[in-house]
Amino acid sequence: MKIIVPYKKKGGKSRLSPLLSPSEREELAEYMLEDVVSTLSKAGLEDVSIVSDEGLNAVLNKIIANSTDPMLIIMPDLPLISSEHILDITSSNEDVVISPGRRGGTNILFLRDPSTFRVDYNGASFLNHLQIAKDVGLMTRVYESFCVSCDIDEVDDLAELIIHGRGKASQYLNNIGVSLHIMGGRVHVNRGRSKDLIRP
């Protein structure tokens, strides 16, 4: 099985800029990618290709047009995924498995025969992909998971990584002093240590 991970090496994760410097954002993105690749490896999947996420649809559709072996397209900013998620998804009997992110995203896409499909990651890609599968007459499974849904794009998303993360990316946040803070009974993410908080 071929694994495709779209990844932007430079200048990504700009919505984390209220809290993280450009180099910190780049390092965090790299650690998240390492967590994902390490999880894939634990699931026995080593044939991983990192592709540019510029012009993502065109890049991916060119790849899948000529692919008839099963393919997993997985986002690099999913530091909470485990090998169990990957094995659950790749052992599905359906033609297509879509695991949603928030706001209609597609965080993991499994294609039994990629050549019968085309991707469209613009907008509500979860709905796009459901529709494309339906149009082509493919059987689809929606694989819903909180951990898979947690893509890390915004400062608030870092809370999920701090609370539920166990890999290098969450360790990195700890190392640079990014932690949870409770204000008005609600959880926020900021620099420094919060005093009145149970540590994960």
Add this chain to the structure above:
Amino acid sequence: MKIIVPYKKKGGKSRLSPLLSPSEREELAEYMLEDVVSTLSKAGLEDVSIVSDEGLNAVLNKIIANSTDPMLIIMPDLPLISSEHILDITSSNEDVVISPGRRGGTNILFLRDPSTFRVDYNGASFLNHLQIAKDVGLMTRVYESFCVSCDIDEVDDLAELIIHGRGKASQYLNNIGVSLHIMGGRVHVNRGRSKDLIRP
């Protein structure tokens, strides 16, 4: 099994005020509660008590201190849950099952013997509840689900309800003309109809 649903009848869901009027917020909250109660009913659970969510910890801890029958505490703003989620959680062998919401929330809490536990919904309640169970020596299962994690508090959360919802609450949003809009390739929620969007 006893089911407890904390619910604020008047003036809740203030963070939806950028898009919804006070009466719309109240109606949406009622429809979400109906969706939750209907899902519980489908799971065969009819002994549902709605309790005030003012002074929630005190209210709940008073109830559970004298309860030795299994209890499910479930939030009323989880319109994406299904009876399968409920049955998965209540058939667990562990003493405590915690299903996280975003930002460290506890969206569903299952207690086999409530009298051995106390709740603390302030701040990162997911971490609080893990710690309390550990302190008392209770076996805990974390039940992770995207659908259970989607509590509807903010305007952005409505996207999840529009995309994944199938009950009365999502129908209500449709009726009052709240829908997805794609701007800059990203999904937003607003009034009116978006032209370039695949409908769920």
